[in-house]
Amino acid sequence: MSAATIGSSPVASIAASEPFIHLAGVTKVYRSGRKEHLAISDASFDVQPGELVALVGPSGCGKSTLLKILAGLHGHDQGTVRIGSALHAFDPARDVGMVFQAPLLLKWRRILDNVLLPAELLGLPMAAAKQRARELLALVGLAGSEEKYPYELSGGMQQRAAIARALVHDPKLILMDEPFGALDALTREKMNLELLRIWKESGKTIVFVTHGISEAVFLGSRVVVLTAGPARMADNFEIDLPHPRTLDMKTQERFGAYTRRIYRLLGME
Amino acid sequence: MDRFNNKLVQYSLGVIAHLLLLLAWYLFVRLGDVPKFVMPSPIDTWKALFVPDYGWWSNTLVTATEIFGGYLLALLVGVLLALLFTWSKTLESLMLPLLVTLNMIPKVALGPLIIVWFKYGVFPNSMMAFSIAVFPILLTTARGLREIEPELLDLVRSLRGSRWQLFAKIQFPGALPYIFSGMKVAAILAVAGAIVGEFLGSDRGLGYLMLQVQVTLDTPAMFMAVALITLLGMLLYGIVMLLEYFLVVKDARVS
Numbered sequence: 001m002s003a004a005t006i007g008s009s010p011v012a013s014i015a016a017s018e019p020f021i022h023l024a025g026v027t028k029v030y031r032s033g034r035k036e037h038l039a040i041s042d043a044s045f046d047v048q049p050g051e052l053v054a055l056v057g058p059s060g061c062g063k064s065t066l067l068k069i070l071a072g073l074h075g076h077d078q079g080t081v082r083i084g085s086a087l088h089a090f091d092p093a094r095d096v097g098m099v100f101q102a103p104l105l106l107k108w109r110r111i112l113d114n115v116l117l118p119a120e121l122l123g124l125p126m127a128a129a130k131q132r133a134r135e136l137l138a139l140v141g142l143a144g145s146e147e148k149y150p151y152e153l154s155g156g157m158q159q160r161a162a163i164a165r166a167l168v169h170d171p172k173l174i175l176m177d178e179p180f181g182a183l184d185a186l187t188r189e190k191m192n193l194e195l196l197r198i199w200k201e202s203g204k205t206i207v208f209v210t211h212g213i214s215e216a217v218f219l220g221s222r223v224v225v226l227t228a229g230p231a232r233m234a235d236n237f238e239i240d241l242p243h244p245r246t247l248d249m250k251t252q253e254r255f256g257a258y259t260r261r262i263y264r265l266l267g268m269e
Numbered sequence: 270m271d272r273f274n275n276k277l278v279q280y281s282l283g284v285i286a287h288l289l290l291l292l293a294w295y296l297f298v299r300l301g302d303v304p305k306f307v308m309p310s311p312i313d314t315w316k317a318l319f320v321p322d323y324g325w326w327s328n329t330l331v332t333a334t335e336i337f338g339g340y341l342l343a344l345l346v347g348v349l350l351a352l353l354f355t356w357s358k359t360l361e362s363l364m365l366p367l368l369v370t371l372n373m374i375p376k377v378a379l380g381p382l383i384i385v386w387f388k389y390g391v392f393p394n395s396m397m398a399f400s401i402a403v404f405p406i407l408l409t410t411a412r413g414l415r416e417i418e419p420e421l422l423d424l425v426r427s428l429r430g431s432r433w434q435l436f437a438k439i440q441f442p443g444a445l446p447y448i449f450s451g452m453k454v455a456a457i458l459a460v461a462g463a464i465v466g467e468f469l470g471s472d473r474g475l476g477y478l479m480l481q482v483q484v485t486l487d488t489p490a491m492f493m494a495v496a497l498i499t500l501l502g503m504l505l506y507g508i509v510m511l512l513e514y515f516l517v518v519k520d521a522r523v524s
Contacts, residue, residue: 068423071423071427072427073423073426073427093428093429094428094429096427096428098423098424098427100420100423100424102418102420104418104420104421104424106438106439106442106443107443107518107520108442108443108445108517108518117424117438118424118428120434120438121425121428121429121430121434121438122428149518149519149520150520151518151519151520169428177420
């Protein structure tokens with residue numbers, strides 16, 4: 001069975017190549033003492049190489065847990081998780097870049113040195129990593145801030161630095177856990193546009209967790225909808241909006257149809 | 270330039286406040302006709318420094334040795350114990366509650382015991398300074414080492430970072446501001462500890478000298494001794510501040 005048939009809409013691009021990420025029937029149970037808490041049940045979806053997939057759902061739907069399973073930080077109880085394919089080899093020890101809701105920059109390091117942290121942890125050659133870090137800072141719009149300390153940057157700029165840090169070791173997979181959730185609405189919209197640009201330029205596969213429905217539709221080339229109580233996967237569909245996306249698209253009928261579809265799934269209509 | 274001027278004004282105001290206090294002290298003694306043995310003027314206090322019998326220099330050195338010796342030992346032991354706790358969760362669970370209890374003991378009350386154990390002199394007085402200074406350093410360091418965002422831990426783990434990398438790159442530099450906040454509290458306490466030690470039993474030092482001149486009601490010398498003790502405290506505190514200035518990024522400082 002191809003995972004592409006899961007979800008209520010047929011997936012247009014049943015790629016000739018293998019998917020980069022393949023999840024089938026993934027279930028995760030948290031146990032504390034005698035209590036069992038079902039964090040995810042039966043999550044099945046595929047991510048193609050270079051895709052930006054948005055996981056959307058309310059708190060407690062297991063989206064962050066799913067991200068941690070993809071990061072190799074959590075195990076799972078049932079199902080299959082496969083990352084990488086014959087064409088796109090994946091080394092779990094060095095091919096993951098993570099961005100969280102908080103920038104989590106080290107206060108005592110300058111921005112450039114913050115971006116270099118993953119390269120240091122992996123023991124990559126420093127001269128080349130430094131060069132790359134500078135290029136990435138330029139890519140995320142922080143050229144000139146290399147020698148600044150985090151406190152000298154605004155929240156949005158700190159998050160840009162965190163994105164550069166997630167890219168510095170050239171990972172194949174970027175995992176983002178509500179990265180813009182702490183930003184004000186305007187900065188958030190701006191960062192959404194920036195992320196799409198960075199995604200296009202870097203060509204990375206991105207899994208983006210959010211509880212923002214319109215953010216999910218705007219960013220995702222595919223959206224996976226998760227519901228809480230009980231945690232389960234409710235839908236998985238492609239967002240057929242052209243790239244590059246513009247804020248103007250948010251006012252279009254098609255955009256509204258997608259968001260309505262998610263609202264309905266989350267029982268908010 | 271404006272910022273420089275602002276700083277200049279700020280510092281000048283601080284100096285002026287000190288000078289005003291000296292002036293007020295002088296005027297109070299002069300105009301109030303206060304007897305010298307009750308409260309000497311700043312000038313009388315200054316003159317006390319030139320009584321050769323008092324051995325100001327050697328007594329100051331003794332007290333300084335007690336303060337700095339006890340303080341350095343407290344820093345070493347406090348930080349090392351806290352480091353041990355981060356490497357062994359069991360050890361921390363075992364020791365930390367105990368240390369919190371021990372911290373409740375008024376260290377001054379240990380003075381007579383310390384004399385019984387170590388007699389009197391520079392070493393027991395250093396131990397007094399040590400016992401009072403070690404807890405704030407230990408407790409703040411342990412806290413600082415524990416304060417690590419769980420997501421930062423995820424980030425390191427997702428790249429299979431080692432325990433040592435986590436410690437050296439994130440945990441320890443992150444704890445430095447906490448260590449310094451403990452060190453500042455400890456600096457003040459160490460001075461008090463050494464002086465109380467000298468009061469309880471000693472044959473040298475500024476605290477000892479104070480007890481000697483108290484008998485002869487040489488109040489100016491007592492004032493001078495207090496001033497010198499204060500200066501020693503300021504010196505220690507100043508060194509700590511200077512180190513913090515160079516080692517801790519402004520925004521990361523914990524006051």
